[in-house]
Amino acid sequence: MFDTIAAISTPRGEGGIGIVRMSGDEALAILGKIFKPVSGKNIEDLRNFSINYGHIYDGDTLIDEVMVSIMKGPKTYTKEDIVEINCHGGYLITEKTLELVLKSGARIAEQGEFTRRAFLNGRLDLTQAEAVMDLIHGKTDTSISLSLNQLRGDLKKQILHLKKLILDVAAHINVVLDYPEEGIDDPLPENLVDNLKEVLDTSNVLISSYDKGKMIKEGVKTAIVGKPNVGKSSLLNSILREERAIVTHIAGTTRDMIEEVVNLKGIPLVLVDTAGIRKTEDLVENIGVEKSKEMIDKADLILFVVDGSRELSDEDIKIHDQINADKVIGIMNKIDIEKKLDTSKLTKVGKWIEISAKENLGIDDMEDEIYRFVVSGQVEDSSQKLIITNVRHKSALEKTNDAVRNIFETIDMGLPMDLIAVDLKEATDALGEVTGEISTEDLLDHVFSNFCVGK
Ligand SMILES: Nc1nc2c(c(=O)[nH]1)N(C=O)[C@@H](CNc1ccc(C(=O)N[C@@H](CCC(=O)O)C(=O)O)cc1)CN2
Numbered sequence: 001m002f003d004t005i006a007a008i009s010t011p012r013g014e015g016g017i018g019i020v021r022m023s024g025d026e027a028l029a030i031l032g033k034i035f036k037p038v039s040g041k042n043i044e045d046l047r048n049f050s051i052n053y054g055h056i057y058d059g060d061t062l063i064d065e066v067m068v069s070i071m072k073g074p075k076t077y078t079k080e081d082i083v084e085i086n087c088h089g090g091y092l093i094t095e096k097t098l099e100l101v102l103k104s105g106a107r108i109a110e111q112g113e114f115t116r117r118a119f120l121n122g123r124l125d126l127t128q129a130e131a132v133m134d135l136i137h138g139k140t141d142t143s144i145s146l147s148l149n150q151l152r153g154d155l156k157k158q159i160l161h162l163k164k165l166i167l168d169v170a171a172h173i174n175v176v177l178d179y180p181e182e183g184i185d186d187p188l189p190e191n192l193v194d195n196l197k198e199v200l201d202t203s204n205v206l207i208s209s210y211d212k213g214k215m216i217k218e219g220v221k222t223a224i225v226g227k228p229n230v231g232k233s234s235l236l237n238s239i240l241r242e243e244r245a246i247v248t249h250i251a252g253t254t255r256d257m258i259e260e261v262v263n264l265k266g267i268p269l270v271l272v273d274t275a276g277i278r279k280t281e282d283l284v285e286n287i288g289v290e291k292s293k294e295m296i297d298k299a300d301l302i303l304f305v306v307d308g309s310r311e312l313s314d315e316d317i318k319i320h321d322q323i324n325a326d327k328v329i330g331i332m333n334k335i336d337i338e339k340k341l342d343t344s345k346l347t348k349v350g351k352w353i354e355i356s357a358k359e360n361l362g363i364d365d366m367e368d369e370i371y372r373f374v375v376s377g378q379v380e381d382s383s384q385k386l387i388i389t390n391v392r393h394k395s396a397l398e399k400t401n402d403a404v405r406n407i408f409e410t411i412d413m414g415l416p417m418d419l420i421a422v423d424l425k426e427a428t429d430a431l432g433e434v435t436g437e438i439s440t441e442d443l444l445d446h447v448f449s450n451f452c453v454g455k
């Protein structure tokens with residue numbers, strides 16, 4: 001059994017309500033020391049899943065007027081007894097109630113410890129616990145909907161299904177090993193080969209969904225690059241629909257990088273406006289230029305901006321040469337004035353989108369093109385609802401996939417069936433890592449260290 005933990009589960013600061021949450025065997029006993037219900041009832045007599053109005057006292061000193069929720073295990077978030085004290089929101093008053101709870105026998109919870117208990121007590125598997133955290137961090141509807149599916153257990157079910165398919169094969173192998181007269185040289189029955197094929201296919205689909213999942217969860221790092229004065233900052237402002245970056249007619253206006261997140265049809269774009277790249281003696285500007293060059297390498301997508309109203313310059317060509325053709329969209333700006341630019345030498349750019357950042361022309365086309373870039377090469381099969389967003393899941397599934405491919409090699413080479421036992425174990429162990437059936441303290445520390453306190 002675990003000790004009783006407590007934390008403030010609401011954000012710090014002033015708000016309507018601040019919640020102190022406790023979980024563990026002593027939660028109700030601790031509450032009994034500090035809470036007087038207005039009903040005059042004893043704590044033991046308060047109904048399960050009830051909310052109770054009353055006062056928190058530290059000895060004779062009134063601390064707050066509160067509402068207390070009582071949830072008795074095992075049908076609770078952690079499967080333990082849970083008490084939630086709803087205080088008046090405010091930094092000090094919630095903090096005081098927490099201190100009192102700690103003084104009365106609870107221990108301060110670590111980050112994510114309530115959810116960790118929900119996992120350790122078997123109410124959630126690890127993918128569901130991870131989904132809880134992703135939900136809290138979610139910044140777009142799409143990422144939240146992926147997290148909710150995962151919290152509901154969609155990924156867990158899929159993984160358990162794959163595990164069952166492999167265990168069927170393992171059961172057959174064990175029989176063969178236990179009763180050699182069955183013949184360990186006999187081929188694997190067709191239906192069990194199908195089991196392994198399904199594991200291979202499904203794990204492949206899940207693994208390849210990760211790139212998209214990561215993008216939905218973490219966003220697409222998009223660098224706006226180009227020589228000075230072509231309108232990069234104007235472009236940022238028009239996508240953000242606000243005057244975020246300073247725009248002037250002076251070349252070299254933007255010196256430091258400006259980063260902002262926009263929601264592009266459910267995908268977070270992490271837009272970075274960079275300093276225009278040129279040769280300069282100015283120390284500060286030079287640092288900005290260096291950073292811009294680094295961004296060209298780091299970005300997932302580059303919006304290469306050129307000024308359509310001027311002739312091509314060496315600076316355009318130099319920047320063009322540094323860019324990776326696989327991740328560039330060409331943006332020809334200033335089409336509201338007469339066109340002078342010939343882009344034929346800028347061969348890395350497949351398609352030019354013509355815009356006027358100043359007059360807000362072509363911005364929708366540009367956004368469509370960015371969206372197409374982001375989703376292209378991704379599985380657009382709408383029947384695929386399951387998308388993984390966690391690199392931990394991806395690595396484990398790769399282990400499963402490798403092991404099953406080994407098994408097929410063994411089969412193809414006509415080797416005795418008992419040789420696949422080790423690979424079968426490896427394949428199921430890796431699936432057990434995904435759900436947390438197989439886990440270490442270190443892994444759990446790692447997973448839960450990113451959680452909020454009180455979650
Ligand atoms: N006040 C409050 N709000 C909250 C939470 C919380 O813990 N407290 N949650 C925390 O993240 C989320 C809700 N998640 C929850 C998930 C399961 C259970 C729970 O008690 N589950 C029981 C079933 C109870 C029943 O069937 O009535 C169980 O699974 O056995 C509670 C909250 C969001 N809002």
Ligand SMILES: Nc1nc2c(ncn2[C@@H]2O[C@H](COP(=O)(O)OP(=O)(O)OP(=O)(O)O)[C@@H](O)[C@H]2O)c(=O)[nH]1
Nearest residue numbers: 228229230231232233234249252253254276357358
């Ligand atoms: N006519 C016209 N002018 C524009 C357009 N977009 C930007 N400009 C003007 O071009 C000048 C430079 O714009 P910025 O957005 O500051 O250019 P930048 O690329 O960020 O420049 P640096 O930060 O110096 O690298 C400003 O005077 C803008 O008003 C456009 O579409 N049409």
Ligand SMILES: [Mg+2]
Nearest residue numbers: 232233253254
């Ligand atoms: Mg600028």
